[in-house]
Amino acid sequence: MRAEVSGAAAWPPALWLAILPAACLAQGPPLRHEILVTGAWEPIPLEEADRAVRSLPVRSQLLTHSVWTDFLAYDPSLDLRSRAPFGVQADLSIRGATFGQTLVLLDGMRLNDPQTGHHNLDVPLPLETVSRIEVLHGAGSTLYGADAVGGAVHLVTHIPERHELRLRGAAGNHGLQDQRIYLAGVRGIWSQQLAASRQFSSGFMPNRDFRNLSLASITRREHPRAGTAVTLAHNDRPFGAERFYGPFPSWERTRTWYGAIHQRLPNTNLAVAWRRHTDLFVLYRERPEIYTNRHRSETWQASLRRRHSLVASSTLHYGVEYLRDGIRSTNLGLHSRTRGAAYAAWDARALRRFSFTAGARQETYRAGASPFAPTLSGGVWIHRQLKLRGAAARAFRLPTFTDLYYRDPATRGSPDLRPESARSFESGLDVYAERVQLGLTAFERRERDGIDYVRRPGESFWQAANLHRLRMWGLELDLRADLGRGHQLALAWTALSGWRKALGNLESRYVFNYPSQAAVASWHAVIGQGLAARLRLGSYKRTGRNIYFVADGALAWERGWLRPFVGLQNMTNTRYEEIAGVPMPGRSVLAGVEILLGKP
Numbered sequence: 365m366r367a368e369v370s371g372a373a374a375w376p377p378a379l380w381l382a383i384l385p386a387a388c389l390a391q392g393p394p395l396r397h398e399i400l401v402t403g404a405w406e407p408i409p410l411e412e413a414d415r416a417v418r419s420l421p422v423r424s425q426l427l428t429h430s431v432w433t434d435f436l437a438y439d440p441s442l443d444l445r446s447r448a449p450f451g452v453q454a455d456l457s458i459r460g461a462t463f464g465q466t467l468v469l470l471d472g473m474r475l476n477d478p479q480t481g482h483h484n485l486d487v488p489l490p491l492e493t494v495s496r497i498e499v500l501h502g503a504g505s506t507l508y509g510a511d512a513v514g515g516a517v518h519l520v521t522h523i524p525e526r527h528e529l530r531l532r533g534a535a536g537n538h539g540l541q542d543q544r545i546y547l548a549g550v551r552g553i554w555s556q557q558l559a560a561s562r563q564f565s566s567g568f569m570p571n572r573d574f575r576n577l578s579l580a581s582i583t584r585r586e587h588p589r590a591g592t593a594v595t596l597a598h599n600d601r602p603f604g605a606e607r608f609y610g611p612f613p614s615w616e617r618t619r620t621w622y623g624a625i626h627q628r629l630p631n632t633n634l635a636v637a638w639r640r641h642t643d644l645f646v647l648y649r650e651r652p653e654i655y656t657n658r659h660r661s662e663t664w665q666a667s668l669r670r671r672h673s674l675v676a677s678s679t680l681h682y683g684v685e686y687l688r689d690g691i692r693s694t695n696l697g698l699h700s701r702t703r704g705a706a707y708a709a710w711d712a713r714a715l716r717r718f719s720f721t722a723g724a725r726q727e728t729y730r731a732g733a734s735p736f737a738p739t740l741s742g743g744v745w746i747h748r749q750l751k752l753r754g755a756a757a758r759a760f761r762l763p764t765f766t767d768l769y770y771r772d773p774a775t776r777g778s779p780d781l782r783p784e785s786a787r788s789f790e791s792g793l794d795v796y797a798e799r800v801q802l803g804l805t806a807f808e809r810r811e812r813d814g815i816d817y818v819r820r821p822g823e824s825f826w827q828a829a830n831l832h833r834l835r836m837w838g839l840e841l842d843l844r845a846d847l848g849r850g851h852q853l854a855l856a857w858t859a860l861s862g863w864r865k866a867l868g869n870l871e872s873r874y875v876f877n878y879p880s881q882a883a884v885a886s887w888h889a890v891i892g893q894g895l896a897a898r899l900r901l902g903s904y905k906r907t908g909r910n911i912y913f914v915a916d917g918a919l920a921w922e923r924g925w926l927r928p929f930v931g932l933q934n935m936t937n938t939r940y941e942e943i944a945g946v947p948m949p950g951r952s953v954l955a956g957v958e959i960l961l962g963k964p
Contacts, residue, residue: 402469402498402518403507405681405711405721406671414719414741414753416501416792416805416840422494423522425888427920427929427958428898430542432519433485435497437902440858440882441840442499442517445942449540449933449949450563452574452603453616454485458501459807460836460860460878461514464815465761465784467504469518471595472667473624473637476511478689479661479696480766483641487519488599488620490561490578492530492546495522501840502807503759503788505737506725509685509705513759513786514809521582521595524548524555527962534929534956538949539566539573542956557582567604568949571613571649574603591628598622604649607945610774615649618642633669638662655772659693661765678712681723689765696769696777701762703729709739719743727760735760735783754791760784767815767828775817778828786811799846808837817873826873833865834875850890857883877944881905894923912940930955 401407403415410419420435429435433451436444445463446454455463464481467474470489477483497519504512530546544561559580567573580597598621605614624637640662647655669683683706690700709723724738741755761784770777792805811834817826838860845853860880864872886900899917915936920929930953937951 403500405709414743415755418499420497422496428896428918432491432494438884438886439499440856440884441501443878447608447946458515462874465513467508467512467516471521477641478765479659479691480764486618486620488578488597488622489580490559493521493557493559493580495520502790503757505759506723506739510762513761524550526550529961532958534954536954537952538568553585553587555584571604571606576601589630593626595624612647613649615646617644631671636666638664657695661691664688677714680710682708691765696765701730716745749796751794756789759786763815775826782813782830784814801844803842805840810835816875818870835863837861852888854886876907879904879906894921896920896922912938914938925960927958
């Protein structure tokens, strides 16, 4: 039977080949090593990770970025398909997976929307409350359950250490305004954060206006042996959705409510979270009576995680989880599903020598269906600066309620869909020189029962279906160099290829919609006594489309109580579409000032 292949041969840019030897010869103090919580059963130094994980600092770069999704653009293995600026509506995939195969986490709790993966990035937190973003490349279902097929994006919230008040205002072209307030207070072992942000724009083209409102409160009690955190957040996003879901002058409004309680005890972590999401969709903005959908989804989740130290530098981790999803919709109807999970993992490691982890998760839902997700990973230091690592894992995804029940003139769900499953393999080499970190990873993913939408020639609608066999493989290169005097350079490149068992005369909608080549070069610097600067250049070659380049940058003064800043998006004024048929804005400027009272 015929097979379909999509992808391209690997080609690192010539500029990188010129810079790499010079950077590796640089001398000086080693790069700062961060503590990682994603892709590991307990916090570990980043260099001890057995998986390809990237940590993106947020809190230290607030003035040179606008929204949290800006940081995802530094990782070329992440395909962020935006429909509008400021994270209004975007899809995210990792290593060529579909957007439903990427899991979004907030302090370890799931944010994925059971209605549709289009809403997974509706994160309700203002930027100032986020400390960093950690990205796990590859399967993560053993740790986190369903949907972590291509990987996981984990937002870790900030823990304040002192009193702080931030007031920020900015304006740009297309009627863009950005207004924020952030307040933090610390008293002994208690801390409180309150944050609000508001952005709105008249749109760079008709019916592309938007308004964002985010509110959050984070209360913490931190003690060496125990800790409590209570998070409350809300987000409201009405926006013009011109061509977002086809050639229609649509309009949409999404709202998110989120609440979570985390309790840390000796060797035990308890967490409970609730998320409600509403979606009002109007196909024709000026004539809502033609076609309007209202959806309300709700998720309850709880987890109990335990650890026991064993002999020979090893630890046993185990726990149980509960999750309930429900939806009430004018189109999808009234549905709910409940599932539970139990997992265990044995982790053995000697820092700077070796590590090994074996784990498994058993999850049960819907009349006894039981996805099983085992994992094996390990690493060995063959030299004090060289580490070899590898991993094998199984992941799964449940169909969303849209996949199962949605119906309109162009799309039909299928209530008989089976869960997706995937086997993932990766191997890598990490180099830790004096001023340079270099990571090289080869990976492969083999899927069964992947969910996509197909149609026959001449048919006008797409039908949800399980694809029998799909294979993705690729290569990742990540280089970070400290150039001295406050300058840091990062170069990253990802190549992807895919193979799918032929569907005869059927056409599929999403499977090969990924960049076969993506490269990102970025520069960050603190110049003189407080001038912060950044520059990012990305190149993307999507399957079936021409290569395009996008550049953005920013300057900010980070000393004193009055801090002006300016950001420039799409500096080259490139005409491009991350989602076919949805044009992105041309060159735009955002300038403003932040007032900071209290030490940063």
